[in-house]
Amino acid sequence: xxxxxxxxxxxxxxxxxxxxxxxxxxxxxxxxxxxxxxxxxxxxxxxxxxxxxxxxxxxxxxxxxxxxxxxxxxxxxxxxxxxxxxxxxxxxxxxxxxxxxxxxxxxxxxxxxxxxxxxxxxxxxxxxxxxxxxxxxxxxxxxxxxxxxxxxxxxxxxxxxxxxxxxxxxxxxxxxxxxxxxxxxxxxxxxxxxxxxxxxxxxxxxxxxxxxxxxxxxxxxxxxxxxxxx
Numbered sequence: 008x009x010x011x012x013x014x015x016x017x018x019x020x021x022x023x024x025x026x027x028x029x030x031x032x033x034x035x036x037x038x039x040x041x042x043x044x045x046x047x048x049x050x051x052x053x054x055x056x057x058x059x060x061x062x063x064x065x066x067x068x069x070x071x072x073x074x075x076x077x078x079x080x081x082x083x084x085x086x087x088x089x090x091x092x093x094x095x096x097x098x099x100x101x102x103x104x105x106x107x108x109x110x111x112x113x114x115x116x117x118x119x120x121x122x123x124x125x126x127x128x129x130x131x132x133x134x135x136x137x138x139x140x141x142x143x144x145x146x147x148x149x150x151x152x153x154x155x156x157x158x159x160x161x162x163x164x165x166x167x168x169x170x171x172x173x174x175x176x177x178x179x180x181x182x183x184x185x186x187x188x189x190x191x192x193x194x195x196x197x198x199x200x201x202x203x204x205x206x207x208x209x210x211x212x213x214x215x216x217x218x219x220x221x222x223x224x225x226x227x228x229x230x231x232x233x234x235x236x237x
Contacts, residue, residue: 012050013043016215021085021208022078023047023063024215029074029194034065047079066090067098070167075102075199076215080207088207099203102159102169103148103233105196105224106178107187109155115144116172120165128185129167131175141165143172148233154181156228158200169197181224196224200234 017024025047027033032042048061063079064086080086092098119138122129132138142162149156155178159169170186173179179187181196189195198219206213216234219225 008050008053012046014217015050016076016217017078017213019081021080021082022206022213023051023081024076024078024202026217027069027074027077027199030072032071033068033077043077044079051081064089067093067100069199070197072195073197073199074219076100076202076217077199078202078204078215085207089204092204092207096162097205099201100161100199101201101203101234102161103198103200103219103225103230104145104157104159104169104173105181105228106155106157106173107153107181108178109150110145110147110157110173110176110178113144113146114176115142116176117142118172118175120168120171122166129165129171131171139163139165141168141172143169145173149228151227152224154224154227156230156233158233170195198225200230 013028014026016026027043032040034044035042044063044065048063052061063081066080066086066089069077080089118131118141119134120129120141121132121136121138140163143159145157145159147155148158170180170183174186182189182193183195200218201214201216203214218230
């Protein structure tokens with residue numbers, strides 16, 4: 008098989024979980040760049056020598072610059088059941104992020120966010136300004152060189168939510184050129200480290216994890232301990 012397929016974290020007849028590379032779109036877009044959905048369809052087609060089209064359902068997304076756990080459905084039944092879990096808030100996604108400054112040890116942030124489709128950006132707005140409610144909780148897991156490692160649990164799934172809410176709270180993400188003053192060449196320090204869900208056919212708990220790459224600024228912190236049960 009070709010050597011550039013992303014790392015497969017979990018695979019069975021109904022699910023495929025992989026480590027999404029940073030700066031790769033989840034699905035085809037106007038850029039024309041290779042996207043993860045197309046790449047993993049090629050992976051299945053090659054691995055199982057499937058003729059014709061390969062089904063692979065996209066049930067959630069990560070922003071293009073963000074890497075980490077992505078779960079795809081290999082059957083339409085799995086796609087429908089996973090999508091329902093996500094709608095009902097039954098899928099827990101845990102993110103790791105490196106932020107500037109020293110935020111409180113633990114905090115819940117609630118804001119209203121409004122998206123500007125023209126600029127593909129979001130901002131905090133007043134509750135009566137037409138925005139959508141956004142909530143997240145985070146816990147600080149380490150500090151080094153004026154930076155902090157935080158573990159984030161999303162309660163809602165708004166566009167650029169973690170980036171906007173943390174910046175608004177005064178702790179922008181390292182490397183975030185849009186909301187946090189990141190410098191050229193820096194890669195935003197935001198990673199989907201874990202997804203916990205119910206297997207769509209086995210009905211058993213499934214938790215898929217992967218850690219960020221061992222490079223700055225992640226290498227300043229003990230990442231494995233950040234995912235330990237609290």
